[in-house]
Amino acid sequence: MTQLNTQPSDSGLFPLPLKAIIIDLDGTLLDTAQDLALAANEMLRELRMAELPSSTIQTFIGKGVPKLVKRTLTNSPDGEPDPELFEQALPIYERCYAENLHVHTRPYPGVVEGLEQLKQSGFRLVCITNKTEIFTLPLLHKTGLLDYFELVLSGDSLPKRKPDPLPLLHACKHFDILPKAALLIGDSSNDAIAARAAGCHIFCVPYGYNEGHDVRELDCDAVVDTIVDATRLITYQHDT
Ligand SMILES: O=C(O)COP(=O)(O)O
Ligand SMILES: [Mg+2]
Incomplete structure (x- = not known):
């Protein structure tokens, strides 16, 4: 069940107007x-x-x-x-x-459908992971997800990784958008802390890892059961 971390008076915040969706890999896209x-x-x-x-x-x-x-x-x-x-x-x-990169690893339910919907709606899609690049790219390729992403940043792509905001800020700069026009969907405190520090929105999924802790304890805008559920809380922001 989707849980919005806002007061009833704030419910006008949704759907969030956005241009880019950044998605975490381990525990969000793929069950690794x-x-x-x-x-x-x-x-x-x-x-x-x-x-x-x-x-x-x-x-x-x-x-x-x-x-x-x-x-x-x-x-x-x-x-x-x-x-x-x-x-x-x-x-x-x-x-x-x-x-053993791809023995049991599969996308979570709702991932392919969610990515398809996001792409159809016009969002720029980015994958930001702390995983090493030599594993990230083959894994996204083998699971059929690579082509959805215009940009993939791994744990060793930049001098700092999540929870540092650098990869998120790098992605926003790459697309020439403000951080508040981007949403990160992730499964852990590394994602929540990085998103808040960058000034991006953050949704968390409850099915991932979060280093053994409950995601409901994290500072995020919503907890969504699937990527498809996330699509219901956002809208593509057209240039005015
Ligand atoms: O490689 C890890 O430890 C976690 O990677 P993630 O950022 O995709 O969750
Ligand atoms: Mg993760």
């Missing part, structure tokens, strides 16, 4: 958790370390691949492994994930 966990456990096996439950590894997703590897090696969200172990582990993880 099983393959990320598969690769993480393969890495642990090669390092002769104990495997972890997939549900634990899922809470480590959100701040990019190097952070996922650090968290997996220490079994802790803030853990810092021995630098030598990390240097050895990262390329193993990257190889294991490259080999």
Whole structure:
């Protein structure tokens, strides 16, 4: 069920007039958790370390691949492994994930239909993810989503990644639009913080990862069950 985080007096805010829709990848467009966990456990096996439950590894997703590897090696969200172990582990993880990029990964319900509707309505579509680019582009291609996006920014495309606002501001500059004419749809605090800092609107989906926390705790404009539900709260802003 869609939940608007506004007072009744604010309900005139919707539909939001927008030009660009920025969408997060892991946990919003694609359900990647099983393959990320598969690769993480393969890495642990090669390092002769104990495997972890997939549900634990899922809470480590959100701040990019190097952070996922650090968290997996220490079994802790803030853990810092021995630098030598990390240097050895990262390329193993990257190889294991490259080999298992698309075993279980699929778009969530409503994603393809939602992207189709957004495109038909005239919105510029951008994907901004903290995932490393060597994984982002093949995955979007394999799942048939790549062609919907005019711009894809990954975790290593710019000097800073979400929750820093830089990728969002970069996208707005690219399309020559004001941040308030853009909406980010995401699944985690990294998205909510980045959007607020950039001055963009933010909707969250409840089915993603959010590092193990409930998205309803986040500062966002609405929680929407699917991308299709998001389309009902926005309208394309034509130039006047
Ligand atoms: O790679 C991650 O850790 C998360 O990526 P996301 O920004 O697409 O959710
Ligand atoms: Mg995400």
